Amino acid sequence: MSTEHFSVQPSIQPLADNLRDDILANPGFGRHFTDHMAHIRWTSSADWHGHEVRPYGPLQLDPSAAVLHYGQEIFEGIKAYRHADGSIWTFRPEKNAERFRRSARRLALPELSDDNFLNSVKTLVSQDAHWVPTPDSEADESSLYLRPFMIASEAFLGVRPAQEVDYYVIACPVAAYFKGGVKPVSIWLSSHYKRAAPGGTGFAKCGGNYAASLLAQQEASDNNCDQVAFLDAAENTWVEELGGMNLFFVFKDGRIVTPRLTDTILEGVTRDSMLQLARDEGLTPEERAISINEWRDGIASGEITEVFACGTAAVVTPIGQLVSENGTIEHPEGNAVATKLRKRLLDIQYGRAKDTHGWMTQLV
Structure with a gap:
């Protein structure tokens, strides 16, 4: 997977190593996020453009953005796993990309290509690889959870499919979903x-x-x-x-x-x-x-x-x-x-x- 069409803007204020290490030691689920996020913009006139990985931070949306009023949005959930040799892998991402397109069709959103989906994940994980936990045993199910999502960002209150859309990927280190280990x-x-x-x-x-x-x-x-x-x-x-x-x-x-x-x-x-x-x-x-x-x-x-x-x-x-x-x-x-x-x-x-x-x- 090539990442050449994603520009990368490194954060000038990444979280200090010791603070990140404290988070990785007890990440919880969905509470702490990595230093960067991926972003691509879509408009009806310019298609997908502006591929970037930039510092994680708040989004700027007009109060009339369609997603806030009509719920035109979709998302995915996917994990990155660190193997014993230090390499980082993900599981069946093409299936997530396929489902993301299927969801987009139903919500009248533009369909994102497999390449865009996979490259956004790869570029973000490459930039924030130090956020991927290293399991210390087979019982340690820590990983990096990735949340790709797409929102209708057009400032318009008419009821129709939005003509401006933003796609993002954010990531957070996670432990097991249910506290206390696997139990019925x-x-x-x-x-x-x-x-x-x-x-x-x-x-x-x-x-x-x-x-x-x-x-x-x-x-x-x-x-x-x-x-x-x-x-x-x-x-x-x-x-x-x-x-x-x-x-x-x-x-x-x-x-x-x-x-x-x-x-x-x-x-x-x-x-x-x-x-x-x-x-x-x-x-x-x-x-x-x-x-x-x-x-x-x-x-x-x-x-x-x-x-x-x-x-x-x-x-x-x-x-x-x-x-x-x-x-x-x-x-x-x-x-x-x-x-x-x-x-x-x-x-x-x-x-x-x-x-x-x-x-x-x-x-x-």
């Missing part, structure tokens, strides 16, 4: 709220989908649950996804089922990878509709032996219980499949296992 999480089943409806934006990675999930997530928190699960909007019967992760159900006969993709479900990169890794492990993946009754009955009968969620931020997370207004369903102890698939994925991402599928792309 509690899921609240949302009875009153829906994440997405047919014909809507559910398959796009846009802020509106997440905003629509926050009240349900608050309801989950009020019921001492970590995450919320959504059912379909039409029949209130079919399991779709969590607020930010895809779901998998492991059956005792070796099947591993995930809800089939529709225009109400986000096509996760980790989800797609789980399907392949499951095949590698001799399991039988199925993409099909699964109802909330099948979930409940499967746990009760022992047909479903594990349930787990997956996504870029949280990787693979076992589910320990399903909580709803009708009571709590405890899931079986032991998460052998989830644990095995999680380790397989992380070993590839951190360079501890051979990448037989060609998923890794070197950045530095």
